[in-house]
Amino acid sequence: MFDEGAKFRREYEECRRQAGVTRDPSSKAQWLLFAAEWQERAETAEALAKREADTASAK
Incomplete structure (x- = not known):
């Protein structure tokens, strides 16, 4: 998986x-x-990746 963060x-x-x-x-x-701006994008991407990982592990 590509790590945008x-x-x-x-x-x-x-x-x-x-x-x-x-x-x-x-x-x-x-x-x-x-x-x-890059820091804000990094934080957003990291939060999204965490949310996706949490959702995947809850299945």
Whole structure:
């Protein structure tokens, strides 16, 4: 099964890394916004995967 949560976490980490190396405040802010969006997607995907796993184990 494809682990979307892990993929989204990797994107989050990359955006955080980019924010850490840029010197431009505007670019840093944009990278941090991207990171926040990826983090939200990761959390949503992880919650969905947990719900699906719980449903499957209850059968």
